[in-house]
Amino acid sequence: MPIAETPLSGPVPPLPRGFTVAGLHAGLKRNPTREDISLIISDRPATAAGVYTQNLVYAAPVAFDRARTPGTGFRGIVINSGNANACTGSQGEADAEAMAATTAAAIGSVAGSVLVMSTGIIGEFLPREKIETGIRDAATQLGSDEASIVRAARGLMTTDTRPKLAGDAFGKTAAGERYQLFGMAKGAAMIGPKMATMLGVILTDAALTPADAQRLLAEATDLTFNCVSVDGHMSTNDTVLLLANGAAGEPPLSGSSLDDFAAALTKACETLAREIADDGEGATHVIRVEVTGADSREAARRVARAVADSPLVKTAVSGADPNWGRIVSAAGYAGVAFEAARLVLRLNGVELFRNASPVSFDAAAVSASIRDNRETLIELEIGDGPGSIRFYSSDLTAEYVRLNADYHT
């Protein structure tokens, strides 16, 4: 099966040992060239951890996975796109269970060893027969080659324009080999995290205890996927799952090797998080907001999110407009106490505001630097506290409006 025409933002990272994947079109999406079912399978039981949407209205697969993670004995994840299986009541719960059970049977594993993710339209029932046929077909196509990885990553996509992949090697086994880490994610709108966001899958051939897996995934998510917003709208389906299968042949990580894993995990999650903002619907810029000097990380995040979510800031960036008044006023309504007189703002490295007063600057040059770079950097110092955060967003364009006014009907 040829790889469909898919732009990639970089090389395809390898899968960790013991994992195979597949992706195919089962008929949930209208376009037959678009994969809508993905399987991620470990050849041995893996530890699983998960972080989930904090939305009170959450999808059936979120409930299914949340009840089962962290834990051990997992053989894989089944994912569909095109239908979120959200707001679907008890039928949705049964459909999620059926997806897991069908997958487990197809790989010769026990019920309860497979986790589930769904993404797409809210409030429609899954076409169970199409999905079950797709799962069984996908189970015959599992592979670890680049084409399989790309197809599996495409099976998560909705309005994403490209798969989002990340990978790294870290630490060393007793035999001197590197552990492998692999990540993939989807997300381009309804991105407004509070605890997790979007769909993400992280795989490693290291072994981890469930407690370590959960703790490190939560920490990495807090610094990465919780620092992305495309439109401030928290999804019903946000899920990030980590599978650690120990196929590298070592006991569970501890000490400095655990630290190495945490660093590689955070790096991969940040790569994927930035990719989500960069691929925000209709985006022409990725906006990086760096807030420093806050009393806490959470305070810094609130200020960063207020700036990142403001439609006026986002349209200023799409218009290459150094309209710093919109930025400092967004910081001012974030609900975080700071002295306005202490606020310092730099835009693409140029200082625009200090001592509660404008700084004279070359507006044409700053405008050109916004126009000519894919990333716009907004730096805000709000005091001298220890709290800081890096937050990614995307600009707001007429294309975002067009995509979302036309998506459903």
Place this chain on the structure above:
Amino acid sequence: MPIAETPLSGPVPPLPRGFTVAGLHAGLKRNPTREDISLIISDRPATAAGVYTQNLVYAAPVAFDRARTPGTGFRGIVINSGNANACTGSQGEADAEAMAATTAAAIGSVAGSVLVMSTGIIGEFLPREKIETGIRDAATQLGSDEASIVRAARGLMTTDTRPKLAGDAFGKTAAGERYQLFGMAKGAAMIGPKMATMLGVILTDAALTPADAQRLLAEATDLTFNCVSVDGHMSTNDTVLLLANGAAGEPPLSGSSLDDFAAALTKACETLAREIADDGEGATHVIRVEVTGADSREAARRVARAVADSPLVKTAVSGADPNWGRIVSAAGYAGVAFEAARLVLRLNGVELFRNASPVSFDAAAVSASIRDNRETLIELEIGDGPGSIRFYSSDLTAEYVRLNADYHT
């Protein structure tokens, strides 16, 4: 001076007794047909109350007025548009004081008897000479005819397409005459209130104690101007001022006449608040969100605002798309505890969601009802608590993006 071509959404309400107004072009706006200075003058000292932005980054006129209200002895308000006098440091403070002092001198009053409002671009210094000349000219043009009222209301406008006016008669004096209430407002973007929003002026010829004036203005604002969002971005300049000059010749209102005033005030503020949403930049629909069954009014407001501010909900409305999943998921992330299974959603009167499951409905008919009506009604029942709110927003269109990507540079 002819009235410039201006659409009005209704008849021009009369000024209460003892008030005169003027508006003219002083040169702050580029277009010479656009008024940018307004005066509102009482022929006798009035009680004044004010509500203001809660943004930590607030403009010089906000600081000036906040320090002086509530109080008595006020003779008027001077307003400029085209420049917000925000983020302008100590020079901005001096400029606000100079506007008040120039106005007081021009009407033969004492310094400290005039309040100030500014709206427009953030971070530029006021052109003081143009403003002072404009104020002195305006003071020679004061009137109470319709043309004067429209010019004064236009002097507040920025990207508004029309002046926003409201008026009512209420109660009765001992002589059997009605008291008059008059309101005007501006606002079309950077509308994301938490305590107040936009600029608004309310005038009455009733007499009020400062304490009653402040309390009733705050209550009316909480139910009206605090329930409007165009883009969720709280301004640096939000101000609503109430002047009560007692020209009807009665002692301060009390008892049932005070209740009559409160009702008229809330009605006028709601009219103006809805007008702001209706005139939201680029809006093709005004969105009315009614939340009932919450534990408190504040909880209801948080749910309503989450729905009203979601770009996905706003684009669904502009696309006439009954995409109810976006609405219930926005309710779910508002940060208000409710049972998702209890949620009921109606869109333009048609039930779409109940018992955590979709309700079968005629999507084409609901889509047509959105397309064919200026107002879209979203009703959410979230439980059986006593808290409810009515919240107004506008839809999100490509025109909003165009206006705000191009506004500054």
